[in-house]
Amino acid sequence: MVGLRERKKLETRRALSWAAIRLVVERGIAGVRVEDVAEEAGVSERTFRNYFATLADAVADRHLERSLQIADELRRRPAGEPLWEALRRAVETRFGLGAADSAPDPVWVAGVRAMVTEPGLHGAMQKTAATAAETLAAAVADRTGTDPERDLYPKLVAAAVGAAVGAATEHWLRADPPVPMGPLLVEALDRLSSGLPEPSEEDA
Amino acid sequence: MVGLRERKKLETRRALSWAAIRLVVERGIAGVRVEDVAEEAGVSERTFRNYFATLADAVADRHLERSLQIADELRRRPAGEPLWEALRRAVETRFGLGAADSAPDPVWVAGVRAMVTEPGLHGAMQKTAATAAETLAAAVADRTGTDPERDLYPKLVAAAVGAAVGAATEHWLRADPPVPMGPLLVEALDRLSSGLPEPSEEDA
DNA sequence: CGCATTTTTGCCGATCCGGCAGAATCTTCG
């Protein structure tokens, strides 16, 4: 039972985050004040601060929400499925933007590009990655019967997956001509689960 | 030929960073103002800002310097050595604190603990990791004859190694009773280079 | 020593940041 309150809160949060993304894409982070974002979202500056500590956090929030869904999706995969298979599917489902058939939301793509490009956003992005990794580690631990507190394994897997997604994203943004995201993700994860052997020859 | 100028500049930088670490360990990040750090290091607050954008950056700077050395060390490894062997040695050399024989610097350990513990430092730490990963990726690319711009491989490896070091560090800090860092690092990297297979049974 | 270059510093306005308390809004319960 989600009351009106919860819903409005989430609405405000998303409105603020989207406003922050739009404005930062438009003017660059240096040209955006917290006040501007608050106004764009129709709340006071003080309210902005009730939701986010910094402008960068607001920008990164949409990315965080997406990232956290990987763990959700992993838990949703059938129990019998091998871990890396499940991880690949989970990541593909939640991050496989830019498929050949459906064009991704241009605002979102511009937003991601800004997040990767603007140095002022890197901190928040990395913090996002860390949070997502922790959540994913818990899901991996549950699936593999390990303990995040005692075993190195789940956090290692989570961090490695995060690294793979990050590397794939960066590569995807740079790609010219554009390539679909899905295959890049699959390639990165497959390499990971094969132990990252040195590429034998030119595999351009 | 490094002039007096260069040397003094580096000295000031390190003095500021160490001062920041000491004070943050002592009072927590919330209890430290930039002004305090500047005073402790014997320079003006404005000068602090010539070196670091934020207090957190100053704290993380020693860690950054260490992290960048992994790439140096990798380049120093013999060319014939397999990549993962070289990576393991490089990481072990630069990060293998807490060996059974020599106790690590307590101030440094407390500093690392603070960096991992204090949420206010996470952003700077992650930024550090990202910078180090980029540098390491370049070294990996050189060694494997790949191109960081075109190939996914070097960044993927660098990010994965960073993840392994991070997971090992976190685990090391939590370990009670304390365990030496070296073996943890080796374990993490070996698992990586074996494709992170699911742990078969209880391997407590 | 005297000049060129680089670094340090004080000054200052814009902005950030978060505690506080009252107003506004939603929720629960009689």
Place this chain on the structure above:
DNA sequence: CGAAGATTCTGCCGGATCGGCAAAAATGCG
């Protein structure tokens, strides 16, 4: 429905951050 209770929004405010600017100090060089 209406009042009490809980939560959120907002204005106010002072301390701290942040970075541009130009004068002063330190360093390097001929």
